[in-house]
Amino acid sequence: MENTGKVKYKNLFYKMLRIRMVEEEIAQRYSQKKMRCPTHLSIGQEAVAVAVGENLFATDFAVSSHRAHAHYLAKGGNLSALIAEIYGKATGCAGGYGGSMHLSDLTVGFVASTAIVANTVPLGVGLSFSQVLKKQNAITCIFIGDAAIEEGVFYESLNFAVLKKLPVLFICENNLYSVNTPLHLRQPIERPIFKLAHGIGAKAEQFDGNDIVSMFDTVSKVIKDLRNQGGPWFLEFHTYRYKVHCGPEDDLNYNARPKEEIDYWLARDPVSLLQSKLLELSFLSLKEIDSYKQKIQEEINKAFDFAENSLFPSINDKYKFQYIDNNLEWLHSVLNPQKEVYTIE
Amino acid sequence: MSNIKFINLVNAALKKAMQLDKSVLCYGLGMNDPTRIFGASEGLVEEFGEERVFDMPTSENAMTGVGIGLAINGFRPVFSHARLDFILLAMDQIINNAAKWNTMFAGAMSVPITIRLLVGRGWGQGPTHCQSLQANFAHIPGLKVVMPSFPEDVYGLLLSSIFDNNPVIFIEHRWLHNIVCDTNPYDFVPLGKARTVVNGSDITVVSMSYMTIEALHAIKFLQERGVNCDLIDLRTVKPIDWETIYKSINRTGKLLVLDTGFEFCSIASEIISKVSMDCFNNLNIAPRRLAMPDVSVPTSYILANSLYTYSENIASEICKMLKVDIDTQPLKNKRDNFPRDTPGDWFEGPF
Incomplete structure (x- = not known):
């Protein structure tokens, strides 16, 4: 790592640490039972979101899945609105109608996350297609997990993206588990996911998803290539989640996973890895880390205070979004039945 | 006027919608093939080009999601299927995304997609080429379901569906396509009125x-x-x-x-x-x-x-x-x- 990387990696570290601390705070406060919705934490997977998010502009789009807090934050999504959304408050990023699994911040291009595995994949491809049709010089990122590869719509969508050479980036966080079912019971382990995507015609690569230093520059190059040469690109990141599939509990002491596997991944914690590297290179001091933590904690406390103090949506608004009203008087006035002539050849 | 048929008026409505608004797109399997989905897309690609009128892979589910993505970013896609039964492959996108989007994100984004579905009957269509599943769609909050019967109504109903900001399931019975029109069929017809x-x-x-x-x-x-x-x-x-x-x-x-x-x-x-x-x-x-x-x-x-x-x-x-x-x-x-x-x-x- 050169000296020029100092600012860059300190910035990446700050962002990863921020996401980690936000999710740890959610986990810690979850038992207060004020966050009353299924909540999927991505503690252990922060490097992927940050590596990608750092290469995006607000004009780029992103969509994600049920485990989306990190993607939302890395794309620049508003933290207070995220926490308020999990609290079910009117000030939430989806007005309390969405919850943890349905996040959106259109001001930064984080279009949506949804709760059904792989169901934002075609939607993201459609967004990408819309960017091309509108000649918007931008890309779309689709965050998925390893289980999305097992859904048929993934193949349909990737095929269309390849066919149209769409500027779309698939980010596959392979954390080895779909709920509690390990990868080897779901896919042949001798067949890497990124090769499968490559076989369909995407440009594809795999990365160590926990060591951001090892992959950040390549990810930047890929995204540049996507902007200049088109896509799609498919990136598989090997990573690991520490928490249960859904909820705040630690999943490492349930004997649900092999001990060697847990030890291997814990030794490769993305935040600790980068921290050690930065300390080792004297890019960062323990004191600076403390000041980071303090600053982030203040921001988090503010976000939780905001959520706690916000109002719930009015119960009178429960039908508010049943349909969108739109007046078609304009259509009525432009249709002129007397003037229309239809000719049949 | 007497030789204009129901299907010609579907075609005329698509054409009119595309003329009125550049954000209207038309796609579906066979959209630009020689038969033009029984004539529904006749002349469209010639007038509006391949960017706005396009064929697609046989991927009903993904292409529904693609339509939703297009709709979210400002387009009004019209997605046509020669038989309704095939849209069953896309129920996740219709029910979990299109229908829910407006509520799920508190009205921040609309999904103005129109999905044309043709119901078959006769000539041995068999169990999976003849289903008229309007009740299945009507059961889902957030969807509108339109079923024209007369050529006099289909033009107006299709235009109102395309320009509605909600997802609309537009169901045409194949046996209506050749019905000839008696009166001027180019009037405005609002949704929700019998x-x-x-x-x-x-x-x-x-x-x-x-x-x-x-x-x-x-x-x-x-x-x-x-x-x-x-x-x-x-x-x-x-x-x-x-x-x-x-x-x-x-x-x-x-x-x-x-x-x-x-x-x-x-x-x-x-x-x-x-x-x-x-x-x-x-x-x-x-x-x-x-x-x-x-x-x-x-x-x-x-x-x-x-x-x-x-x-x-x-x-x-x-x-x-x-x-x-x-x-x-x-x-x-x-x-x-x-x-x-x-x-x-x-x-x-x-x-």
């Missing part, structure tokens, strides 16, 4: 899509024999025009509902249940329905024909309800002039 086709005070008949055509034959036949029916064509199945239905029932006191779909949990069932709850005191006999029985439709026309409702069945049902004795044999004989697995001599398969 059409009273025939006025009469003896009984209210509520119908939709192709069943309205069968009903019209039956009602004209009965009219000549002194029985006067109110015939209401729903046009929009959801949201439904309760006001028009209630007004008629409160006048006639009797209700027969016709449905192109399967009877169990059907639109007809919903109408009968709501009417029974809301107009009970004004009903003087039990409401009835005629719909597809609760069984998959076999392929052989010998088996399939007998599952469908024809005009003579409707006439007989009305007579039974009104306790009048009219011989419906002439209707039956008239229908037997051409095979019962075709709507007329224009349709001889294959689909």
Whole structure:
């Protein structure tokens, strides 16, 4: 790592640490039972979101899945609105109608996350297609997990993206588990996911998803290539989640996973890895880390205070979004039945 | 004007929508092939280009999601399917995304997609090329379901669907496509408003899509024999025009509902249940329905024909309800002039 990387990696570290601390705070406060919705934490997977998010502009789009807090934050999504959304408050990023699994911040291009595995994949491809049709010089990122590869719509969508050479980036966080079912019971382990995507015609690569230093520059190059040469690109990141599939509990002491596997991944914690590297290179001091933590904690406390103090949506608004009203008087006035002539050849 | 058919007016509406608004896109399997989905997309690609009118991979689910993505970023896609049954591959995108989007994100994004679905019948369409599943879509909050019956309405209804900001399921019965237009068909038709086709005070008949055509034959036949029916064509199945239905029932006191779909949990069932709850005191006999029985439709026309409702069945049902004795044999004989697995001599398969 050169000296020029100092600012860059300190910035990446700050962002990863921020996401980690936000999710740890959610986990810690979850038992207060004020966050009353299924909540999927991505503690252990922060490097992927940050590596990608750092290469995006607000004009780029992103969509994600049920485990989306990190993607939302890395794309620049508003933290207070995220926490308020999990609290079910009117000030939430989806007005309390969405919850943890349905996040959106259109001001930064984080279009949506949804709760059904792989169901934002075609939607993201459609967004990408819309960017091309509108000649918007931008890309779309689709965050998925390893289980999305097992859904048929993934193949349909990737095929269309390849066919149209769409500027779309698939980010596959392979954390080895779909709920509690390990990868080897779901896919042949001798067949890497990124090769499968490559076989369909995407440009594809795999990365160590926990060591951001090892992959950040390549990810930047890929995204540049996507902007200049088109896509799609498919990136598989090997990573690991520490928490249960859904909820705040630690999943490492349930004997649900092999001990060697847990030890291997814990030794490769993305935040600790980068921290050690930065300390080792004297890019960062323990004191600076403390000041980071303090600053982030203040921001988090503010976000939780905001959520706690916000109002719930009015119960009178429960039908508010049943349909969108739109007046078609304009259509009525432009249709002129007397003037229309239809000719049949 | 007399030789303009229903399908020509679908085509004209698509053309008009694309002329009115550059954000309107048309796509579907076979969109630009020589047959142009029975003529629906005739001339579109030539006038509007391949960026706005395009064919697609045989991927109903993904291409529905692609349409939703396009709609979210400002387009108005019209997605056409030669048979409704294939959209079942895309129910996740329709139900979990398109229908939910407006509520799920508190009105921040709209999904103005129109999905055209064609219902097949006859010529041995078999169990999976003939399903009229409007009830399945109508069951889902957030969707609108439109079912035109007359060429006079299809142009206006399709335009109103395309320019509606909600996802609209637009169901066309294949047997309507060659029906010729009697009057000027280019008027505006709002969604959510039924059409009273025939006025009469003896009984209210509520119908939709192709069943309205069968009903019209039956009602004209009965009219000549002194029985006067109110015939209401729903046009929009959801949201439904309760006001028009209630007004008629409160006048006639009797209700027969016709449905192109399967009877169990059907639109007809919903109408009968709501009417029974809301107009009970004004009903003087039990409401009835005629719909597809609760069984998959076999392929052989010998088996399939007998599952469908024809005009003579409707006439007989009305007579039974009104306790009048009219011989419906002439209707039956008239229908037997051409095979019962075709709507007329224009349709001889294959689909």
